[in-house]
Every structure is written in structure tokens, then in C-alpha cells.
Amino acid sequence: MTVEEAAAAGEDQEIISWFEGVAENAGLVQTQTLRRIIELNHRTEYLQKWLGRDLQVQDLDPAALESLFISSVPLACHADHEPYIQRIADGDISPLLTQEPISTLSLSSGTTDGRPKYVPFTRFSSQSTLQIFRLGAAYRSRVFPIRAGGRILEFIYSSKQFQTKGGLTAGTATTHYFASEEFKTKQKRTKCFTCSPYEVIAGGDYKQSTYCHLLLGLAFSDQVEFVTSTFAYSIVQAFAAFEELWEELCDDLRGGTLSLRVTSPGMRRAVMDCLSPNPSLASNVEMKCRELEGSDWGSLIPKLWPNAKYIYSIMTGSMQPYLKKLRHYAGYLALVCADYGSTESWIGVNLEPHDTPERVTFTVIPTFSYFEFIPLYTRNKKDNSNLVVTDDFLEGDPLPLSRVKVGQQYEIVLTTFTGLYRYRLGDVVEVAGFYKGAPKLTFICRRKLILTVNIDKSTERDLQIVVEKGSRLLSQTRAEVVDFTSHADLAAHPGRYVIYWEVKGEAADGVLDACCREMDASFADHGYVVSRKTGSIGPLELRIVETGTFGKILEYYIGNGAAMSQFKTPRCTTNEVLLRILDRCTVKRFRSTAYG
Numbered sequence: 104m105t106v107e108e109a110a111a112a113g114e115d116q117e118i119i120s121w122f123e124g125v126a127e128n129a130g131l132v133q134t135q136t137l138r139r140i141i142e143l144n145h146r147t148e149y150l151q152k153w154l155g156r157d158l159q160v161q162d163l164d165p166a167a168l169e170s171l172f173i174s175s176v177p178l179a180c181h182a183d184h185e186p187y188i189q190r191i192a193d194g195d196i197s198p199l200l201t202q203e204p205i206s207t208l209s210l211s212s213g214t215t216d217g218r219p220k221y222v223p224f225t226r227f228s229s230q231s232t233l234q235i236f237r238l239g240a241a242y243r244s245r246v247f248p249i250r251a252g253g254r255i256l257e258f259i260y261s262s263k264q265f266q267t268k269g270g271l272t273a274g275t276a277t278t279h280y281f282a283s284e285e286f287k288t289k290q291k292r293t294k295c296f297t298c299s300p301y302e303v304i305a306g307g308d309y310k311q312s313t314y315c316h317l318l319l320g321l322a323f324s325d326q327v328e329f330v331t332s333t334f335a336y337s338i339v340q341a342f343a344a345f346e347e348l349w350e351e352l353c354d355d356l357r358g359g360t361l362s363l364r365v366t367s368p369g370m371r372r373a374v375m376d377c378l379s380p381n382p383s384l385a386s387n388v389e390m391k392c393r394e395l396e397g398s399d400w401g402s403l404i405p406k407l408w409p410n411a412k413y414i415y416s417i418m419t420g421s422m423q424p425y426l427k428k429l430r431h432y433a434g435y436l437a438l439v440c441a442d443y444g445s446t447e448s449w450i451g452v453n454l455e456p457h458d459t460p461e462r463v464t465f466t467v468i469p470t471f472s473y474f475e476f477i478p479l480y481t482r483n484k485k486d487n488s489n490l491v492v493t494d495d496f497l498e499g500d501p502l503p504l505s506r507v508k509v510g511q512q513y514e515i516v517l518t519t520f521t522g523l524y525r526y527r528l529g530d531v532v533e534v535a536g537f538y539k540g541a542p543k544l545t546f547i548c549r550r551k552l553i554l555t556v557n558i559d560k561s562t563e564r565d566l567q568i569v570v571e572k573g574s575r576l577l578s579q580t581r582a583e584v585v586d587f588t589s590h591a592d593l594a595a596h597p598g599r600y601v602i603y604w605e606v607k608g609e610a611a612d613g614v615l616d617a618c619c620r621e622m623d624a625s626f627a628d629h630g631y632v633v634s635r636k637t638g639s640i641g642p643l644e645l646r647i648v649e650t651g652t653f654g655k656i657l658e659y660y661i662g663n664g665a666a667m668s669q670f671k672t673p674r675c676t677t678n679e680v681l682l683r684i685l686d687r688c689t690v691k692r693f694r695s696t697a698y699g
């Protein structure tokens with residue numbers, strides 16, 4: 104073991120011991136976390152509205168304070184916090200949500216519900232990001248040891264930061280983090296270094312950044328210990344681009360040059376500083392690429408990065424549809440799931456890196472926020488006397504972390520250090536077990552209904568399952584679904600679901616027609632089944648869009664401030680611009696006729 108490795112092992116042990124301590128006493132730590140949040144912020148306008156002006160925090164013990172908080176502060180959603188956040192964005196520096204003025208706002212991806220939302224970002228946000236990265240890395244290195252001093256091929260991207268009317272810095276949370284001191288600390292102190300310099304990450308044009316990430320990844324290929332991105336989508340995008348760009352990349356490797364497609368002067372300078380001519384590496388990569396081209400790029404990553412130990416990224420939830428392609432590129436390499444969090448707060452860490460994306464759980468970190476869990480039951484639950492009936496689920500009363508039950512599904516509610524109070528995140532999770540006293544969560548889906556025509560209610564997860572079933576029929580061909588989205592077409596009579604697929608490779612019309620019928624038959628929601636049988640929902644339509652359509656959708660979102668690092672393809676849309684892109688790019692239509 105080198106000196107660096109010994110030091111890193113010491114740090115790993117230190118953070119693991121810390122976490123084991125807080126996990127052991129998770130319930131108590133939560134009560135203390137809430138007390139700390141209230142102590143810091145009880146004089147804010149939001150909390151005084153609910154807790155009164157005379158609260159003396161020191162007079163109450165933590166448990167009494169917890170009861171007071173739960174009984175006085177109502178459950179809320181983003182819309183309840185929005186007027187306060189808007190005033191902050193407009194320059195109001197009075198204590199509205201937090202005692203300390205907020206100087207930075209994050210844009211949550213918004214691609215999940217179509218509208219970017221501002222969320223406060225504070226020093227705590229980047230500190231907790233660094234902390235969860237260190238913790239996750241410590242558990243990972245127990246299972247997949249990596250060489251100190253190696254490199255990471257990291258497909259990460261900042262988006263543009265801008266100023267709000269009141270002069271606050273706004274941008275995505277990942278962008279703020281990449282610009283923070285904590286990120287610099289991580290870059291200096293982790294065992295391995297990112298192949299790309301900061302100028303590539305912050306270059307602002309994701310295509311140019313991807314080219315440079317790939318080129319530098321190849322230049323340092325022998326040293327790369329693992330390949331990573333925030334969401335798996337970025338890795339799949341990068342290697343899809345690689346299939347098109349490899350010859351140009353080899354030319355640059357050979358000559359120590361940089362393609363003119365990279366126009367940003369800062370990025371050019373920083374990349375050129377890392378490159379020198381390497382004809383033998385270029386020939387080697389070229390030879391491997393010719394072979395890979397013949398095998399449809401299967402096992403691309405281990406073949407070109409022979410020392411890589413694993414791929415690390417968020418692969419669960421809305422990233423699941425990219426898993427098949429990721430596995431294809433990854434070959435025998437392990438896929439390790441990255442942690443669970445949101446712009447609002449980090450939530451859980453993956454303590455078992457060997458778990459597959461299908462089995463992975465995230466253990467709640469009880470110091471990051473105060474977490475509550477709203478039990479959710481399907482609408483056919485018999486005893487629903489004490490439950491609130493909502494559109495999609497029956498809801499019980501919110502429970503603290505210490506009272507959740509294994510096997511039960513919940514919606515997560517957050518009270519954060521950044522000024523969100525009893526904030527419904529909209530994610531549905533299931534408790535899979537406990538690590539000491541901390542619940543281990545499986546991510547189930549975003550709660551929001553995405554497709555509904557009348558009494559039917561289909562979620563993102565329902566759609567994902569249906570597309571998965573439909574696209575299985577493509578396995579008899581050489582075609583695959585690259586990406587998909589959907590729309591509830593209410594202008595049609597009767598209304599119907601429209602699913603858009605971008606397909607790579609050739610598939611006969613007969614097969615696509617069968618895919619369309621399979622999807623229509625696979626929606627399991629009772630409302631959908633009944634409505635289809637009675638004809639109050641029309642036949643599902645599958646529309647095939649031309650190659651590059653989802654690239655245009657990505658560009659549209661990036662143009663509106665989204666970041667490549669946090670991008671999630673919207674799985675259902677009512678957005679006029681998107682629908683115009685999709686309709687203009689539709690090349691084939693199939694309708695499922697017979698039903699039931």
C-alpha cells in the first residue's frame with residue numbers, strides 16, 4: 104500500500120465510522136437534526152407564521168419540539184414555498200425561509216414535470232454533496248478497490264449560471280457544486296483525478312465538452328479506474344457520440360491536436376495543455392474501434408479502458424430505460440448505482456455497491472434533512488376509513504423515519520437546512536429493510552400521474568414497463584428503442600395515448616405494429632383497461648420519429664437552462680414546442696386496433 108493509499112484508507116474508515124454511528128441512532132439523530140434546523144431558522148417569516156413569534160427553542164426538549172413542529176407546520180409543496188422563493192429571487196434579503204440570506208438558487212431539472220423550479224442552494228448543499236460522495240466512495244472502495252493516483256473518465260457538465268432580477272446566482276445544483284470550494288477539495292483530495300480539466304466541465308457546450316471528455320479519456324486510457332456521470336443518460340449519449348466520432352478522435356490522439364469542432368478558446372487551451380502526439384496509442388485505439396464497429400460496439404468500455412473496474416452513475420428510476428444500452432457498452436464491468444438525491448436535498452447512499460440496479464437500495468442519511476414518509480396504498484385497499492383519498496393513491500398520516508415499515512411504499516417529505524419545510528418531494532419509495540436504525544429505500548417512481556384521459560391513471564413507471572414489454576418484440580430484429588416519450592391526446596375523439604419512439608436500426612412495419620398492440624394491451628391500470636374496452640379511450644398510437652429527434656429535444660431543454668448532467672427525458676409532455684418537434688419528426692404511425 105502506498106502512503107497515499109494508506110491515507111485514503113484512513114479517511115474512508117473515518118467517514119464510515121461516522122455514518123455507522125448516526126445510522127445506529129437514526130431516530131434520535133433525526134430529532135436532533137430537526138431541532139438544529141429550527142434553532143437556525145425559527146425567526147424566519149415562514150416558520151414564525153406557523154410556530155409563532157414567541158417560540159423559545161431552548162425551553163423545549165427535542166422530542167417536544169418535533170411534536171410541536173409536526174402539529175403546527177402544514178405539509179407543503181413547491182407552490183407553497185414559491186412566493187417566498189420568488190421574493191428571494193427578486194432581492195428581498197429579510198429572513199424569509201432561512202435566517203442567513205440565500206445568495207444562490209438552483210433550478211431543479213424540471214424535466215420531470217415540465218417546469219423548472221427554483222430551490223434555495225446554500226453552503227450546506229455543497230458540503231452535503233461532498234460528504235455523500237466521500238461516503239459512497241468509501242463503501243465502494245471496499246468492494247471495488249481502485250489505484251490511488253489513477254484517473255476517472257467523468258462525463259460531467261456545468262450549465263450556464265445567470266443572475267435573477269435581485270442579483271442572485273441561479274443555475275442547476277450540479278453547476279453550483281462544480282463551481283464550489285467543496286468540488287475543488289474533492290478534485291484535490293480524492294484518490295483519482297478526473298481526466299478533464301475544469302474548463303471542459305464548465306465549457307457550456309455539451310457537445311464540445313463530450314468530445315474533450317472522450318479525447319482526454321482516450322489519452323489517459325491506461326490510467327482510467329472507472330467511468331462515471333451524474334445520470335446514466337450522459338454516458339449512453341457520450342458513447343453514442345463516440346460511435347460517430349472515433350476516427351476524428353484517433354486523428355487528434357495521433358497528432359496531439361484538437362478538432363476544430365471545439366471552438367471555445369478556454370476549453371481548447373486547457374485540453375491542448377494535456378495532449379501530446381501519441382501515434383502508437385492512436386493506432387491501437389483505431390484497431391480496436393474497427394473490431395468494435397463489427398460487433399455493434401459491445402463491451403466498448405472495457406476494450407478501450409482496460410483498467411476500468413466499474414461504471415458508476417444513477418441508473419434507477421427514469422434512467423432504467425438506458426440500462427440495456429449501458430450494459431451493452433459495459434460488457435463484463437460492474438454497474439454501480441450512484442446515490443439518491445434531489446436538488447432539494449440528498450436522501451440516501453448506496454452502501455452495497457455490488458447490488459445490481461434492479462436490487463439497489465439507498466440508506467437514508469439522517470443528518471442531511473428531517474425526513475417524513477407519507478404511507479401510500481393502492482385505491483382498492485379495503486379499510487380506508489382513516490386514509491385521504493387522492494387521484495392516484497390513498498394516503499395515511501406522515502410518519503417519522505423511525506416508524507416506517509418494511510414493504511410499505513411512501514412519498515418522501517423533506518424539511519431541509521436550505522429553508523424547505525414539510526415539502527412533498529413527489530418521489531415514491533419503498534422501504535426494503537434497515538441498515539442499523541436507518542431505512543433502506545428502493546426508488547419506485549415520481550408520484551405525478553403522467554398519462555390520463557379520463558378515469559385512467561398511468562405513471563411514469565407504468566409507461567416504462569409498457570415500453571419495455573413492447574420493445575422486447577424488437578429483439579427479433581436488429582433494431583432498438585433509443586428513447587421515448589408520450590402524450591395524452593385529448594384533442595382526439597375519443598382521447599388516446601400516443602407513444603413516440605426513436606428507433607435505431609431497421610424494424611419491419613409488421614413488427615412495429617405488433618409493438619404498438621403489445622403496449623396497448625400492457626397498460627395494467629384498471630381505468631385504462633375499462634375505458635379501452637368501452638371505447639372511451641381510443642386505440643393507442645405508436646409514432647416513430649426520425650433519428651436525432653430526441654437530440655433536438657435535449658437541445659431545446661439545454662437552450663432553456665437545463666444541464667446535460669441533470670437531464671431527464673420527459674416521459675410525457677403537453678409542451679407545445681416539444682409536440683411540434685415530435686410531430687414534425689414523425690416518420691411512421693401505427694394504431695392498435697383490436698383490444699381485449
Ligand code: AMP
Nearest residue numbers: 211212417419420442443444445446546
Ligand atoms: P432534480 O429534479 O434534477 O433535482 O432531480 C431529482 C430527482 O431525480 C429525484 O427527485 C428523483 O426523482 C430522481 N433521482 C435522483 N436520484 C435518483 C436515484 N438514485 N434513483 C432514481 N431516481 C433518482
